Amino acid sequence: MSDYQYDNRTVNGFIVSSIFWGVVGILIGLWISVQMWAPSWNIAPFFTFGRLRVVHTNGLAFGLGVGAIFGISYYIVMRLTRRPLLYPKLARFHLYLFNAAIALAAVSLFAGMNQSLEYAELEWPLDIGVVILWVIFAVNIFGTIIKRKEEQMYVSLWYIIATVIAVAVLYIVNNLAVPAGLFKSYSVFAGVNSANVQWWYGHNAVGFVFTTPILAMFYYFLPKSTGLPIFSHRLSIVAFWSLVFAYLWTGAHHLVYTPLPDWIQTLGIVFTIFLIAPSWGSVVNGFYTVAPDWSKMRTNYLTKFFIFGITFYGLQTVQGPTQGLRVVSQLIHYTDWVPGHVHMGTMGWVTMTVAASIYYIVPKIYNTEIYSVKVANTHFYLVLVGQLIFSVTMWITGIQQGALWKAVNPDGTLKYTFMEGLAKNYPFWQMRTAAGVIFTIGMLFFIYNIFMTSRKGNALVSKGVR
């Protein structure tokens, strides 16, 4: 059984699953975006904003994000170790368990079982499920790497190894809780301390779910699809170690001006500023990789996904450190600016890179060509435009909100009540829904393209395509 064909089918299963959960997450995203300006779209008890928002974030982070990470990491690891997975049956079981867990997760969140920790909302029984999923993943990844046929480990493997280790530590620590029944638990951490643990987790969930595994894809598929080697190996090394070192210090930038001890905030902010360097290490590496032949942006349809993706990552990692500064944080913290920042990363960097990786993989495992480059290009421009409108409108709203909250009259009274400020957000929130619709249509083109490609493709190929 231990062959590429069986494993490719597992990879494909993860890809299809992640797309499925992605659609669910995106549709709920559209729904909550409407609820923001039309509260009559709340349907109690299961579909009110407070519950749905969590289904949206978890559906996309765990369903789309982690599902794609599982599948694509398996694919990359097999290619870079030049062997099939060590435990193919276990990987298949992993796929089934993953889907069962995400389905239960969605149901439990609709039902309001919620630990109230951002990106760690799932209640304790599901946490145990997530840990099991992660252990299975770790066993297969490490096992396959240890038994590899290629001595040197390529950059992508470093990022995958770091992801496996970091997420395990983060997830377990932040979810430690005392159960009070099957569907309810209380965190073992309280107050200021729980805030510190949560944002150590929250920031690094971004780091080790939305950054390192995506960089693993970037470093593997960019050279693969362009045929150009990564610009600098040394830069890869420096960027990798400084990134995995610095990320863990910076969670406190989510807690600026809160009662968290000042020294932790300041230390967090210092490392936050430093984070520009390792992040841009990869950005520069990506740009210079394509620099010898920029015509690839036109001639190879995948190149632009990767280059725009890494560009948004670059913008994100300049914006992020800026947001950490006290003077900026006091204006934009708690406002719609933050969703603007988030979605440049998730819609721009993560989804583009994942989609391009899938475009690369699916024709390979079906031993065919992509169904339509034209459809892929349409997909590209739609998600690009959708994401840009989304981010820009939210940045404007955020700055406006922050400014209105701070405005005072000459006589020293507050210039705007909270409601006067809120009313001004409505046109922007409506524009965001429009942006989301454009993005969603783009994703439908993507799904159609992948579907048609797999229909076109014959049986899974048995040879390991490198």
Add this chain to the structure above:
Amino acid sequence: MAGEIYKKPIMFAIVSAVVILVGTAVTMFIPMMTAQMHPKLEDLKPYTAIQLAGRDIYQREGCNNCHTQTVRPLKTEVMRYGEYSKAGEFAYDYPFLWGSKRTGPDLARIGRKYPDQWHYRHFEDPQSFFAKSNMPSYGWLKDNLLDPIDIKRHMDALGFPYTDEDISLLNGKNELDALVAYMQIIGASVGRKGAVRSKVQLDAHEMENPLAGDPAAIEAGKGIYEENCAVCHGGNGGGDIGPSLVDNVFLYQEGDLEDEDYFEMIYNGTEEGNVEAGRTMKGGMPDFGEDLSKDEIWSVIAFIRSLQNK
């Protein structure tokens, strides 16, 4: 050879783990072992059974996706919400509920800002209070009775003290009751208004309403009244959640109050036990000093006087 590490996966994994754990230890694990991460205000009490039940509902409904619970030490923020948050306020919050997005206002100082009745009505239909509010309605919570056994289990899990009576009192109470009880305790250990907030005490020469009887001021006062006061005092001052402004009972005693007493109550809000003109307050009237200018307050008083035909 440093390059060797890229050929030794186990070694590589160990080194990565160490590199990852340095920042984790310095910013998270080590502080956790020290007292600075576990402060507690003297007045802070564990949640009672009904308050905890309310907090559970707050978590279940994901209110923290729209509401924060921490006031930053910034001037306008303290003006808007009240005293900034103290580290010691949250010792019984498993976990913290500070939130990260203010689609709705901060709730760190919501406790005792409004009477219970205000909350019941607001949860029932937020848009009837603020047409542009995007808060979902939560009136349906009153159809769900609390489950005392479940809540007892929750209290046990946290080790919070309670008596059998506390638990039996939950019988017949519904989820909305619990949520309101939780609202009213948030921030109670600090008090809604802190030192930073200046309470107004009028000087002798300011005690008269400079706008008394001015038709333009009365007209302006009407608008201000409808926007800020009518939800509690009724459309024509007849009273509702708050007392009537047109009868002859003020702060629960016969006899009117002076303009300056009105002014101070509107500017400062009211708190249980405070005394104005020798009369004791029950609390529940929010303060308007940071939202309304002095002229606006005098205008609304002129309008109230016109309702009273004075």
